[in-house]
Amino acid sequence: MPEKSLFAPLIAWKNLFEKPVTIRVPNEKREASPRYRGFHVNDWNKCIGCGTCAKICPTDAIEMVEVPDMKQDYGMKPQRPVIDYGRCSFCAMCVDICTTGSLNMTREYIFVSPNPEDFRFAPTEKGFLKKEPSQIKLGWVRDENSDLLDLDRVWPEVLPAQERVTSFVEFVKAYSKEQAVAEAARCVECGICTDRCPQHMRIPEYIKAIWRDDLKDALKWLLKGLESENYLGANPLSSVCGRVCTHRCEEVCAISHRGEPIAIRWLKRYIVDSIPVEKWYETVVFERVPKGKKVAIVGSGPAGLSAAYFLATLGYEVDIYESLNRPGGVMRYGIPRYRLPDEALDRDIAFIESLGVRIYTGITVGKDIPFQKLREAYDAIFLSTGLVLGRSTKIPGSDHPDVVQALPLLREIRDFLRGDGPEPKIAKRVVVIGGGNVAMDIARSLARLQKMKYGEVNVTVTCLERTFDEMPADKEEIEEAMEEGVKIYPGWGPKEVIFYPDRDSIKGLKCVKCKEVFDENGRFNPKFDESEFCFYDGDMIVEAIGQAPDYSCLPEEWRSKLQFVGNRILTNNLRQTQIPWLFAGGDIVNGPDIIHGIADGYWAARGIDEYLRGTERP
């Protein structure tokens, strides 16, 4: 037993004179700490509705709810998180993983209501307690330590510029398995990419399959898409798109708001490159019921091949007519080999042919075979002839034989490289006019040929657009071209081809300063400042300022029945023209883009199927 002390209780008594430790609610309020994990705020202007917060939520407290009247835009879903505070554990993982940083927590923590529904709400920038945003004190916000996203892309091996310019070898190497899995692990499966892709490829699904190292499943997602929805999202040209797609998906990737987007294109390439094409046949099997009807396709570019693929899966007999000697269109004859080797394209075409599609090459419809004959022999026709004619600047001197069009030259170069044709004329100094991807393709191809033949690069690119940002070419194309020694001067309009006095050979190109490319209505209407001009040396000038369609295969009687927008054919959603049995797609409908062409092929196949099932041939 302890000693009895008379004074021990005095220790307790002294507390009588101290401030109470308790708080008199509601008269006294206690401010929460600056990091407090209280009620949420969500800036709806920044939020893209990706739903990553709902996926990480350990207690399933967040639900993504469609918001009516929300403006629909690419890269954004019309849904916002709704938080159930009956479930929320205030762990702030939603804040740490938010792809845009729109979701944060506040220091607010007191709310009383008899109605349970009040505890379920969609936070806005006004927060749970509907205060003015300026009065809300933020609590827990993400910082670089608590960040749950992986913002840095895994880059594939890329040959250095000095090395790649000496040959036409594909300079971006394929992902290794480790690289691909690491890159796939960054995905948050929001599906914003799927919404943006013209073909609505099932991107999150195949990325997840890569992450799980189930490549067969990944290949099925690529080649079959959503099986239950008529193969929506399938892409028969995955080897091509895995290399040269314009990857709009990556532009809208949720990760791109704070970091580098997922390398969706390289991941797709990883799938198709990792499985030999012989294995594709056993992995992806279609149950086809022959429909007993025949469809002709004019042109074997992306749209034509895609339409053939989907029509074949539906059980139609498909014949493709191609005027050139090899199938593939722009993929075979336009895009240079260092970006898209023949082997990749051959693989895709081999798989399409394995479904029973017949490709007749070297046959020009309208010349070797009359259009009317196709009309008689087939139940429907799909027109995908593409943009094959080059445009000329029509400046003085452009009629000289050394002023050439980019597209035919690209074709000659590719034929030469695969041994199909003679070596094209390669000048020591070249000026390329144009700021698009074709201009970059031809500039970089010529740079390679110059390097191989003369040992040095001398290619100058000039275009009307005043800055690199305005140029329609991909940013990476421009950068890579410059690394390879191509000189690019934006903001100049071609004025005149300058010749040596004998007028036999070209001395160079005179340009004037371009002040404006588009007028206030957004139309192409360049304005020049004639007082400022410059001169580029060149023995040869290449024009790469756009392409035009060639409708010569179509007899006048049918052409007059079609409607055109500019020089593009007007179709309905299912790519049906004003002539019920004639469908069209690809560049002649939607402008130059491979993945758009593939989407056109898909919808046209569905349209043709719908049309042929509805009509019996008389």
Next chain:
Amino acid sequence: MGEVKLFFGPNHPGMHGNFSVHMYVEGDIVVKARPMPGFLHRGFEKLMERRLWYQNVALIPRICVPEPDINEACYAMAIEKIARVEVPERAQWIRMIVLELARIANHLWSFGGIGGPTGMYTSMYWAVADRDRVLDIFEELSGARIYHMYIVPGGVRKDLPPKLEDKIYHLLDYLEAKIPEYETFILKNRILHTRLKGIAKIDTETCLKIGVTGIGLRATGVPYDIRKVDPYLFYDKVEFEVPTATEGDAYARISLKPKEIIQSIRIIRQCLEKMPSGPVNVKIGEGSGLRIRVPRGMAYVHVESTRGEYGYLVVSDGGEKPYRVAVRGASYPQGLYGVEHLLPGTRIDDVPIWLDSMGVCAPEIDR
């Protein structure tokens, strides 16, 4: 007089949480005691198998509510051990500070808890008010007072906020001045002596037999402390003592708690001094929080909680979720075997004293 069955459960102020004991009594002497868990069974271990590695950080603090950080530390350290990840030095010091602050908070909490079964309510008022000061620090540090969710696989979630170190020093000074008051006013109090001395005794042999560790074992004279015998984090780089007593009764155990608090204060001071600046976490695996994978393997990690050895066995099959997580709750032996074997023969009113002084935390048993 015949045998009567009494239900001693969450309805009783002396019971700790959602746990119950079925007591068969004759008069006021317990003849037979059956621990009855089940009120709390949410199946934490099973739930973990259905959640992502990272999501579990929000679930595990619930396995010991008053001292959640040991769960986070064990879970994180086990994953780091499997994934062979080296945690930055600063994060390890911060973890030690967090763990020791949690120890202080929990000792104060159970110090307050003894007020219920003994009727010494001053102890409860004082200790709970002082514990709140520790929770204020946790709120500043982690954004929450109870479920901190602060220690994560790979390190800690955020660095210390500015000026927190000063606040911790201030708290330590305050507690250091306050602990002697606890000792004079509460531990020397006659009520506590009468109610605790010689009550709820346990000897070393029984402790070792049923697996009691922590204060329960140390009060019988065995200086067994995981921080000393198998140092984790940087416990081998700080100086502290392991206070022991020999009586093995409730009073010995309660009187060890202020002594342990003093040692914790010592440790935190050293941590604050030795802590370098630098990063506070590393990535456990590649990718986003949704896709963290832990390589195949298993690891057991144990730490010293206020109630004894606290351990996590984590098994990974290389997937995005744990294959199995098993928790060694520190109060498992005293809460189940202790109740069953040592309560018979004691009086009804001594049962809550056993539960409190041994530190029985229901969710650890009922997990």
